[in-house]
Amino acid sequence: MSYLSKNIGFLRKERGLTQEQFADELKVSRSRIGSYEEGRSEPSVVTLLDMSKFFNLPIDVIVQNDLTKANNSSFIDIGNHRVLFPILVDKNNENLIEVVPISASAGYLKGYSDPEYISQLDKIKLPFVTNGKHRAFLIKGDSMLPLKNGSYVVGRYVEDVADIKDGKTYVMITLNDGIVYKRVFNQIAENNTLLLSSDNNTYTPYEIPINDVIELWEFNCSIQNEEHDPDNLKINRMLRIIQELQEEVATLQN
Secondary structure, three states: OOOHHHHHHHHHHHOOOOHHHHHHHHOOOHHHHHHHHOOOOOOOHHHHHHHHHHHOOOHHHHHHOOHHHHOOOOEEEEOOEEEEOOOOEOOOOOEOEEEEOHHHHHHHHHHOOOHHHHHOOEEEOOOOOOOOOEEEEEOOOOOOOOOOOOOEEEEEEOOOHHHOOOOOEEEEEEOOOEEEEEEEEEEHHHHOEEEEEOOOOOOOOEEEEHHHEEEEEEEEEEEOOOOOOHHHHHHHHHHHHHHHHHHHHHHHHO
16 A cells, blocks of 8 residues: 555645645645645656655655654654654754753663653754754763763764764664764674774774664764863874874784
């Protein structure tokens, strides 16, 4: 069964758009949008691709699943796949970003799948953060210097672990370690794990099973409420130089 016509109307209304506004976004006529929503015609493949990009949802999700059941939810379960939904917007159709403060970190591990819990999180608007579902997490500790303890990392939700980019930083929601922010290296093909590395080289890299990762958020930007401490930056740079020298010596010895 195709839920396409129902979903088009539902998603449009969730974004607070009239048929005419949505038609303008897709560069089609308003009557064509009305025809899609009433089931009198179906979008072309090109238009479906445009809708998929606009709503940040896979085409098969829009066609094969009744998304109205996800109303007021932060995600919808599709088999073993979790798709975050919807992207929250304000009255001006600008994205809103949920904020997970330190006081809510423990609760987030229990409530990440609870729509009511997610709806109660504070929200911020960052006009320069677009293209995807984002969430802000408060980071503890000094393992990712020069990012300070108490900084916020704004991450873009990653649906598929196959999209992990080696050496990029991610906020991960994990079964055993809670909320973790690290530089990630993909070892899934080798041993079904991720290698997590800190930018502060006093911390030893470690592996976690990919099955322990509940959510994955790719770094977009950080928000810090203090100035950088020049001494911290110098120390971190020195640690990097020492590690690079150690790696060069190890290479020469081999």
